[in-house]
Amino acid sequence: MFDAKSDGAAVAERPHHAPADHPAVKPARVGVLLANLGTPDATDYWSMRRYLNEFLSDRRVIDYSPWIWQPLLQLIILSKRPFSSGEAYRSIWNTEADESPLMTITKDQTNAIAATLKARYGDDVRVDFCMRYGNPSTESKVREMVEAGCRKILFFPLYPHYAGATSATANDQFFRALMKEKWQPVARVVPPYYDEPAYIDALAQSIERAYAAKENRPDILVCSYHGVPKRYLEEGDPYHCQCQKTTRLLMERLGWDKTEIKTTFQSRFGPEEWLQPYTVEEVARLAEAGKKRIAVCAPAFSADCIETLEEINEEIRESFEEAGGEEFTYIPCLNDDTAHIEALSGVIGENLKGWL
Numbered sequence: 538m539f540d541a542k543s544d545g546a547a548v549a550e551r552p553h554h555a556p557a558d559h560p561a562v563k564p565a566r567v568g569v570l571l572a573n574l575g576t577p578d579a580t581d582y583w584s585m586r587r588y589l590n591e592f593l594s595d596r597r598v599i600d601y602s603p604w605i606w607q608p609l610l611q612l613i614i615l616s617k618r619p620f621s622s623g624e625a626y627r628s629i630w631n632t633e634a635d636e637s638p639l640m641t642i643t644k645d646q647t648n649a650i651a652a653t654l655k656a657r658y659g660d661d662v663r664v665d666f667c668m669r670y671g672n673p674s675t676e677s678k679v680r681e682m683v684e685a686g687c688r689k690i691l692f693f694p695l696y697p698h699y700a701g702a703t704s705a706t707a708n709d710q711f712f713r714a715l716m717k718e719k720w721q722p723v724a725r726v727v728p729p730y731y732d733e734p735a736y737i738d739a740l741a742q743s744i745e746r747a748y749a750a751k752e753n754r755p756d757i758l759v760c761s762y763h764g765v766p767k768r769y770l771e772e773g774d775p776y777h778c779q780c781q782k783t784t785r786l787l788m789e790r791l792g793w794d795k796t797e798i799k800t801t802f803q804s805r806f807g808p809e810e811w812l813q814p815y816t817v818e819e820v821a822r823l824a825e826a827g828k829k830r831i832a833v834c835a836p837a838f839s840a841d842c843i844e845t846l847e848e849i850n851e852e853i854r855e856s857f858e859e860a861g862g863e864e865f866t867y868i869p870c871l872n873d874d875t876a877h878i879e880a881l882s883g884v885i886g887e888n889l890k891g892w893l
């Protein structure tokens with residue numbers, strides 16, 4: 538239960554002049570539903586398999602014909618990957634709360650945004666979060682919001698950059714959930730915010746802070762974005778271009794030169810070519826080219842997760858060090874940073890215009 542979603546005055550009442558058997562109706566409110574990717578409930582084989590199965594069966598993520606893909610997925614990938622991914626998740630698991638870091642951080646972000654919006658709009662807004670895969674499901678949270686009287690819902694996929702594999706599939710799931718509602722609320726979705734000045738500023742501040750804490754300035758900042766197959770770009774997905782623009786705006790905001798910052802892509806999956814350069818190879822090349830101190834940030838992720846805490850901070854770090862790199866600094870995602878919460882709340886405020 539999050540601060541600004543407490544039901545306050547929202548007691549259901551029978552409308553005036555309605556017959557005695559008329560159902561009670563809750564006063565109207567506005568819902569803000571944040572959405573992230575999803576994460577396994579636990580790290581054992583079956584929890585991992587359930588999560589990966591839902592994720593990797595999504596045709597927005599992997600668009601091969603199910604006749605070819607499903608046998609491969611069910612018989613080969615899901616017999617091995619739940620073990621290796623489970624082990625990776627165990628290395629970063631929040632054991633105190635018994636949940637993945639993505640879950641903990643998403644809850645913190647929701648609480649912080651709820652508090653900010655409550656201060657701005659009072660009890661008229663209810664803030665909550667859902668996941669595209671796993672729990673809490675998008676459908677369950679849409680149901681709760683409608684039940685609580687939300688006649689308008691602003692749906693916010695927490696990805697700065699649009700990709701079919703992230704924002705679009707989150708939106709699809711939201712619309713599917715709306716299809717089941719008798720009294721369908723009015724709906725809006727928040728557009729990508731990769732070039733929003735407050736987001737760029739929050740990123741820049743986090744980098745300036747990390748650099749100020751270093752005795753020796755890193756030779757280069759690597760902005761490592763989650764990859765997608767290169768074919769998706771060729772077929773019209775603008776993700777690549779939005780990532781490039783974030784790096785350029787960040788460079789301009791920092792007042793840096795092109796030689797001090799670089800865009801790379803990580804998390805390649807399967808045999809196809811993905812967006813290049815691949816982070817894991819690029820950091821090794823940088824070390825070999827004499828860039829012995831590097832910093833890495835991950836602007837495509839609104840919250841730290843397996844892809845940053847394990848892949849960047851363990852695997853990619855190792856690749857750099859094995860190639861002769863000396864100092865690897867991972868700059869955490871913006872998470873529940875004050876400037877980030879302000880930026881996200883600002884984006885929400887813009888998209889709530891006319892509703893409150």
Ligand SMILES: C=CC1=C(C)c2cc3[nH]c(cc4nc(cc5[nH]c(cc1n2)c(C)c5CCC(=O)O)C(CCC(=O)O)=C4C)c(C)c3C=C
Pocket residue numbers: 574575576577598599618622637639696700702703763764765766776804806837838841842843844
């Ligand atoms: C197989 C294809 C994948 C595509 C395309 C893809 C795109 C994509 N993903 C994110 C953000 C996240 N991905 C995360 C985990 C993750 N991603 C894939 C595969 C693809 N992602 C897998 C198989 C996994 C699971 C982990 C593993 O087994 O390796 C996460 C983290 C979830 C967590 O619980 O921590 C995020 C976040 C973006 C932004 C993106 C394209 C733009």
Ligand SMILES: [Fe+2]
Pocket residue numbers: 763804
């Ligand atoms: Fe991913």
Ligand SMILES: [Fe+2]
Pocket residue numbers: 777778779781
């Ligand atoms: Fe591009």
